[in-house]
Amino acid sequence: MGDSRNLLAEQRRALILDEVRRRGGVRVNELTRTLRVSDMTVRRDLDILARQGVVAKVHGGAVPVADASSHEPGFEAKSVLELSAKEDIARAAAEFVVAGSAIALSGGTTTYALAQHLVDVPDLTVVTNSVRVADVFHAARAAAGPLGGTRAGAATVVLTGGVRTPSDSLVGPVADQAIRSLHFDVLFLGVHGISVEAGLSTPNLAEAETNRHFVQAARRVVVVADHTKWGTVGLSSFAALDQVDTLVTDAGLSGPARDEIGERLGLVVAGEGPEG
Structure with a gap:
């Protein structure tokens, strides 16, 4: 160490x-x-x-x-896991974002890391159900002050509303209704687990439903998940792998896992570039 x-x-x-x-x-x-x-x-x-x-x-x-399939750790507990991997993933995922686009960021510590790389991208519209992600953009605006120039106007943030989960995501009917009325160029989606059989999954039933609406509203779905998420299955699946366009992960992902994923969707291993 x-x-x-x-x-x-x-x-x-x-x-x-x-x-x-x-x-x-x-x-x-x-x-x-x-x-x-x-x-x-x-x-x-x-x-x-x-x-x-x-x-x-x-x-x-x-x-x-x-972790049991129904256990959902809090944001603080998850935030100390795989720190360097999440930073690498966030940096790689930020390359998918262009100025003036409408993007969505789901809840999670990896999307939170991604948000910190996007505060200077001009003219973004960011839809999120993550209190933590919204705070990143609001803090950047506040730090810039009234004459903050580009950063002060970098993003219009839409926070969905809803019931707060242990991971500081907003879920439930209010969040679902807000998402159903919107359309995004790219969705960046954090997940509890990803596997061939179960697809994308989470231990929180309400969050699964909200994530389904996110996936349906996006033109492109990019999953941001470190290598420890591969093979993990939560209580509720909310999307199949064929609904995902790209997985951005870290170099810890095994060779066999890379082969399995690469047969089904685009794969970007942070620091190594795209595969498949």
């Missing part, structure tokens, strides 16, 4: 979580040596990760929590 003496606490916990997921478990004494921090610091980090629901503490260390 490298020299982590000067890492911020959030970055350190992200490294711990990556190590837990990669190895299937870690011991406290191993982490203290690798991260060069105290036993107390590691235990405190594990306590926080356990409260977020992403690890389970065991005697002397921690193991990953296996």
Whole structure:
């Protein structure tokens, strides 16, 4: 994991979580040596990760929590997962956006990362059901001030309204009605899981319905998902793979998975360019 003496606490916990997921478990004494921090610091980090629901503490260390198909982690818990992969994906996905277009961004931590790459694209109309995504554009406008020029007018943001989920997405009949009346050039869609059999899926039934409307309203569907989402199946499927135009993912995706996906839709591996 490298020299982590000067890492911020959030970055350190992200490294711990990556190590837990990669190895299937870690011991406290191993982490203290690798991260060069105290036993107390590691235990405190594990306590926080356990409260977020992403690890389970065991005697002397921690193991990953296996997500049930109906379990939906909160935004903060998901935001510490695969940080570098999400940033790579966001940078690659931003290349699909042209000035003056109408785009939609669903909820999720990867679309949130993408939003931060789009605040300077001029004349965008952004439809989203994500409170966090909307906040990115509103914060950019506020930071620019009354004379902010291009950034101040970069995007018109339409927030759908609806009932808020643990991942800070707005779902339900209000969101669905708003989306049904609109049309987007490109939809950027975050997902809980993606597989050949189940297609795109989520553990939240209401979010599945809202995502169905998003897919139906888009001329082009781009899924942004890191490699850990491949093979994961949530409680409710909302789109088949043949309804997706492109998957933007990271270099951690295995060769066999790339072959399976490449036979069905466009594949962009961040940092490697398009395949298929």
